[in-house]
Amino acid sequence: MARENNITISDVAAMSGVSIATISRILNNKGNVKEETRKKVMAVIQSVDTNGTLLSKFKKQNGNLIIAVVTNDANPLISPFINGVNTCANSKGFHVLQYNCFNNAYDRIEFEYMIKELPVAGFIFQQIVGGSELTDFIAARFPTVVSFEQYQTENISSVGIDDYAAVKSAVEYLITLGRKKIALLNGDLSMPFTVRREQGFLDALKQAGIPVCPEYITHISVSDFNYNLARNAARQILSMPDPPDAFFAITDTFAAAVLKEAKHLGISVPQDLAIIGFDNTDVSTMTDPAITTVNQPCYEIGYQSCNILIDKINDPSLASRQVWVNSEFIVRDSTQ
């Protein structure tokens, strides 16, 4: 009977045959529910929620004003993103606190503490940091949004760019420049966005009739997403007997690593090697040449993520949503 401690509104819906929206109205005392339905639902809850966990969660809900943002702080997009979340949250009377999943690993004790002791109303995840097991666990209990992703389930909304199309367009641009030996420096495929970006890369090549060279594709563990690993990976690929003439890198930092290694090896950029990064961080304009990249509207992603989260907090009956925002391709000297 361990399940009793983790009873959710979805369980009650399944057992009573009453919709989640109606159960929410009952627990929030919002009226518009037949007395017969109310009695049926409360009977189910009393039979399974013996610890009162579900009820106390709902009783506390009106006072739950914290939006917990789960991030991997190593990501330079976080600052404008959190600023967007804050702006939206504060305008609606919510408060934002940030929890860092270092190396994308989460500490279960931390989350149990947060859920039990703090008046958290909802969660925003930067991508699925901590892994899908964590986001699913949280989403079964709290309104949840995943940002910088298109990751939708029954319980999870998301806000992000079209990663597939953004990468496909960027690679098509390289092809129009006459490049045919195109390498990819990607994160590992444990994250939905890395999978979609890789698919965009592969489809661009396929549609142009360019065979994929598996040796040109490298995956760096997302738990170890750093500049030095990217330099090692770039050095290996650029040192091949038949090196690529273009590189698509999953972040500007990785693109800077490719550029650095190309210079060390005497490879001219962009003449012998075109390089495209991702994110339009300051790094992409600091290097010489500056790096062609894809801009994500981080502030807007943060603002919209918070906005749909608060809608869901205020009305748990709302279905999950998938919000797409526009990315922008920025051509600089690394691909001329």
Add this chain to the structure above:
Amino acid sequence: MARENNITISDVAAMSGVSIATISRILNNKGNVKEETRKKVMAVIQSVDTNGTLLSKFKKQNGNLIIAVVTNDANPLISPFINGVNTCANSKGFHVLQYNCFNNAYDRIEFEYMIKELPVAGFIFQQIVGGSELTDFIAARFPTVVSFEQYQTENISSVGIDDYAAVKSAVEYLITLGRKKIALLNGDLSMPFTVRREQGFLDALKQAGIPVCPEYITHISVSDFNYNLARNAARQILSMPDPPDAFFAITDTFAAAVLKEAKHLGISVPQDLAIIGFDNTDVSTMTDPAITTVNQPCYEIGYQSCNILIDKINDPSLASRQVWVNSEFIVRDSTQ
């Protein structure tokens, strides 16, 4: 009588003539206090703490396990720093949550909410983000550490490098290379660390008998600490009829901005212009040439900040401390 709501242990100490350490022992029921003293202190508290604010704060203290870290997320040192804080906190049963002061401005409502509603045991500030008014306000109520600073008051401990000596040594190194026209790109002087770094700069010149050229010194508002502003500032100085032959920049990002503008103006680095940055972030190795810089041990600063904070939480009678950690000067190609 508005003051009654903000009564602090310091007020009780002043009014009762009993030390803060003793009052802490009384409120924490730690014994070793004469009954006569205890009665005197409790009488003072009962007369001034009519709302019970002080008492309820102390009663809750054993359950207060959150360490709130107040940061300005735009700073690239934050990730390893928070990692250090987390590691120490988790090993001692505390939980870390982060609050962002964007543009170094804080929202009073946010802090009032945090203090009132969350079981916060202590605060760590990244420098004095939010301003000294905020740190002083918090430090009067909670154990408080300021990190990346030497900022000590009766209530505030700090953990940081010796900013003065680090900058003085770096500028002395430029002088040994034969540079005499040395520019400074600093933050504004609202922060203790920018003041100390500027003093190190000025003293290095003074001791070498090099006159200070005020036109070579620029201050960028710390509320607007960004790459593009630094580029504008660097462009102005490098376009002077008699430009500098060396630049000390307060961050690697600013040093990268100086390098970028030098290249645009056809100034060779390091031949015509030597450049030194600060922080040893990835940026300092991404540029070409790589930038000479000063490393701060961010993880260690985070770990030690949390460690002395928890000591103080566990024993409020401890005096504030000033912990110095070692910086490291790293010579790269921008100053050969």
